[in-house]
Amino acid sequence: MPKRRFKLHFLAAILLAGLLFCGVRQAFASGTGTVAATVTPQNISVTVTDGSVAYGTLATSSSKDTTAGGTDDTQTATNDGNVAEDLSITSTDAIGVTTWTLAGTVGVNQYKHSFCTSGTGSPDPCDASPTWTAMTIGYQSLASNVLANGTKKFDLKIDTPSSFSDFLPKSITVTVLAVIH
């Protein structure tokens, strides 16, 4: 056998032995196990449909609501997040030239804006014997523990001021806030 060829064979044998040695060593010196982990990003979200109420043109010291006996425009808050939520509600003043201040009673340029979630009506509970709660600038509880994809129906009611300083339209924003239950 030429010397050079023998050397190559010898080298190959060493490499092969090395590979075998490593493979054997690995098989006996360690092992692995796995954990398949998943995570879902928490989403806290709420939508209100249809999200628009028009009370129309109203006289002083009058009221109008969104029940079947009023504008028949019950609103639905939907938990479109992926965790159970608590919902709360607030109203602004009525803005436009002379602001109507939100209050628990009506007065001069002072109005009341209420919400209802309970009554004896069906399918809209507030269509009969509604329980109204005057909204405030701060949030008040609208619903507790609304499950993901769950809904809460509510109606709104306005009581107009005892006197007006102007006769131009007023804009009000009602906001529903969702926090994790």
Ligand SMILES: [Ca+2]
């Ligand atoms: Ca509407």
